[in-house]
Amino acid sequence: MYTHTTQIRVRYGETDQMGYVYYGHYASYFEVARVEALRHLGMSYKELEEEGIMMPVLENHSYYHHPAIYDDLLSIEVSIKNIPSVRIIFYYRIFNESGKMVHSGETKLAFMHAENKRPCRPSEKMIALLAPFFEPGGSEV
Template sequence: MDFNRISFRVRYGETDKMGVVYHGNYAQYLEMGRVEWLRQLGISYKSLEEKGIILPVISLRMDFKKSAYYDDLITVETSLKNRPLVKIEFDYKIYNQDKEVLMVANTVLVFMDDKTKRPIRCPDYVLEKIEK
């Protein structure tokens, strides 16, 4: 799978007094994008956690281009950057209903054993689903 798109409207509570999306909310939008990217493969965060695997973010880069406003219909486009080994890296593009790019971003997460809190290799079943 090359990429996944999800679209939703900006909620009032995500904006400041000027109706502009608060920059901190974009990290949640990115999380929504990657959760849905994985879900489209048939993998949920919940199922990973039930198997004792967690995926903490170890790097987050955001480059803002334009503002998003209350009630804008925004789309998060999420793509896998590389074949995961111990880390999984995603690129994102967020744009509005007019197809204007609002921001681009990148996150790196690490596969980690929940008990030992040590990095582990990407599970084979995840790799198999990615490579289909």
């Protein structure tokens, strides 16, 4: 399993009238964590796009546990539990500074050829970068 943690500080404009993070911002937090996890792995979204591979979101699920509030420093843990095939699932857990889980969720994305919009497999580079984090013969998504 590959896991990476990214931190984000809640900005005032991300909160609602009650002072809580507005629910729509969690999808953006997921995206930041996903992009940074791939960058840390050694592959950027930009590289994938330059190779002609897009990654549209097929599903996004969010679970609210406790409110995050303005100026909280959030740690967003993102995990990839399986070697991807034509789809990849990212799992998220978001913690505040006191270690309380405030949010969790997952997103399912597809690999798609940018030119013809048809499903494809991830690049060999991505598989090679992920392989050390999985047992030989690991599960595919």
